[in-house]
Amino acid sequence: MKISGLFTAVSLAALVVSATPAMAQQKTLYVAGYGGSFEKTMRDEVISDFEKKHGVKVEYVAGNSTDTLAKLQAQKGNQQIDVAIVDDGPMYQAIELGFCGQVQNLPTADLYDTARFKDDRAVAVGFVATGLMYNKKFFEEKGWAAPTSWNDLKDPKYKGLIVIPPINNTYGLYTLLMFAKMNGGGEKNVEAGFDIMKKDVNPNVLAYEPSPGKMTELFQSGQAALAVWGTGRVQSFANTGFPVDFVYPKEGAVSLLASACPIEKPNASPIASEFIKAMLEPKIQLILLKDYGYGPVNKKVEVPAELGKMAPIGERAASLYNPDWTSINAKRDEWTKRWNREVER
Structure with a gap:
């Protein structure tokens, strides 16, 4: 008999946001994304600095892409999540289902075209x-x-x-x-x-x-x-x-495009797009390359030779099969x- 993998669904109750429509900005930003080593990198390299800069608390909800998409579907009409980080396949579904808002003020000139989704409803944060x-x-x-x-x-x-x-x-x-x-x-x-x-x-x-x-x-x-x-x-x-x-x-x-989008909802957090753009900064792109093997999506990133051994960079990236x-x-x-x-x- 094969060993079957099981994932434990994160309680939706853990995502409850205490906020009122009158609040100009949420005090807590809920980010749903990959678990494991990716979560550790996010906590160590992105979240801490972001919290200090914006004066907010970031709650990270770990899960695989289909798990996160299922949460968005379960919360339809009452979205708790502010930012979703998922694979490109589920991201296309999330966009089609109307869950993704537009990434505001995206630095498009700095990004490879393949990193952008239609109408900037999402953006890739790394090539895999x-x-x-x-x-x-x-x-x-x-x-x-x-x-x-x-x-x-x-x-x-x-x-x-x-x-x-x-x-x-x-x-x-x-x-x-x-x-x-x-x-x-x-x-x-x-x-x-x-x-x-x-x-x-x-x-x-x-x-x-x-x-x-x-x-x-x-x-x-x-x-x-x-x-x-x-x-x-x-x-x-x-x-x-x-x-x-x-x-x-x-x-x-x-x-595979590891991708992020701000969640479309009434009184959406104004800093959801800022969190996504933080992952696109050259410094963080290099960290994602070093810690996680992501090929940078930001054209301004200069990749040291020792960091480009596995990641899809240059000819390796150009030769990847891109599914429909x-x-x-x-x-x-x-x-x-x-x-x-x-x-x-």
């Missing part, structure tokens, strides 16, 4: 590549060469050693999509992807794990040696000293139900 992570020490001890291809996930020698996030996580979705794309399909035809996942990849999977903390635990305990993950997560894990490395598969890595999220989101619920029924059983 999705590919393979492997335990270098484990592979060396086994005498195995480093993985080079998405097809390595099908190799029987990795039976019980692979971890892939589930399909409600962008990394799991991209795994399905890449196998479809490599075999004549794509966003509009994922049959080949499902067939390969069921027959060839699933027998090798130890866990479909959404939790970053659990993912690292499975590697640290020696239970897992190969995974599908993003440069941000892998860089952060490698920064702890654990011997992991990231592989850009020869068939292509997939782009309009097509994906139209089918994502259907694919999720099918995945749960046929793959992750």
Whole structure:
């Protein structure tokens, strides 16, 4: 039996904001974003200085992208969250559902065009590549060469050693999509992807794990040696000293935009956009690169050579596969139900 990843929903009650319409500015800013090492970086490098500068308290609500989107849907008409930080796929959904306001006074001249969403309803705060992570020490001890291809996930020698996030996580979705794309399909035809996942990849999977903390635990305990993950997560894990490395598969890595938007609601916080813009400043962009492997979205950032080993920068960024999220989101619920029924059983 596979180990199934579970996430614990954060109580909505914890998000209650005590504010009145007459208040010119909220005293507390609620930011919903990724957990794990990303949350630590946000608390250490962004939130503390922002609180001092603006005289507010920032409450950070950790969760994966689909969890945050679910909160926005549950709070429709009575939004508690002020800023949402999610993957680009859920962000397109959030915009379509009317949850995102416009980022005010966005420094557009400083940003790469690919970082901007239509009408500035959101903005990417970092470029991420999705590919393979492997335990270098484990592979060396086994005498195995480093993985080079998405097809390595099908190799029987990795039976019980692979971890892939589930399909409600962008990394799991991209795994399905890449196998479809490599075999004549794509966003509009994922049959080949499902067939390969069921027959060839699933027998090798130890866990479909959404939790970053659990993912690292499975590697640290020696239970897992190969995974599908993003440069941000892998860089952060490698920064702890654990011997992991990231592989850009020869068939292509997939782009992921870590994105942020101010939440549209009556009496929306005037500093929601300011919080987002703080993450776009060159100093913070370099920190996100160093701590989290994000390729900078700000063109003014000068990247030191030693910090650009994993992140999608330059030619690596230009060669990423950029999925059609309009097509994906139209089918994502259907694919999720099918995945749960046929793959992750």
